[in-house]
Amino acid sequence: MADTYSFDVVSDFDRQELVNTIDQVRRDVGTRYDLKDSNTEIEVEEASLTITTASDMTLQAVEDVLRQKATKRNLSLKIFDFQSPEPVGGNRVKQVVKLRKGLSSELAKQLSKTVRDELKKVTVSIQGESLRITGKNKDDLQQAINLLKAQDVEVPLQFENYR
Incomplete structure (x- = not known):
């Protein structure tokens, strides 16, 4: 596992x-x-x-x-x-x-800071025009997804490679 x-x-x-x-x-x-x-x-x-x-x-x-x-x-x-x-x-x-396609570096930094401030059990890394969020617990990742969905950003967000 x-x-x-x-x-x-x-x-x-x-x-x-x-x-x-x-x-x-x-x-x-x-x-x-x-x-x-x-x-x-x-x-x-x-x-x-x-x-x-x-x-x-x-x-x-x-x-x-x-x-x-x-x-x-x-x-x-x-x-x-x-x-x-x-x-x-x-x-x-x-x-x-x-x-609009991809996350701008400012938006990636802003989203990463939001996730890091709200959720202590996940780590966020900026990878080009995307963010990678990792954690030991799937529930923490679900919280991160819900937190990001609640944000009002100017681009649509998708969540991929959930594993």
Whole structure:
């Protein structure tokens, strides 16, 4: 029997679900009466999305559709970091939506400090863009998971490699 247990805290999303969500948004925008003639384009890059459309009003509608479709596909809305829209040529607007992935070093330090202050029986180590929490008792790890779930952070947290 193992004498220590551990799990990793990461912030990630399913890339394929995001691609499927964007496809659904494109289809929806193409068929909706109020958005059909807006010439809306959604480009997917590695770390961001770019939405180009006719006006601020259609941009807001496209954002709403994106949020709805992402929620239906179990994507956390916390992965989207909507930047401020900027005008581009021809009375069109463009908005960049950054995709949040991984724990920033500041957030990792903050979460690690929270766990260390609250729970004395577990150890926390920062490993790149994730945290590894180890302890001798599975109940202590469950307390750590519940503590982290209660935190209000700007990225979605997942708990992996529980062993």
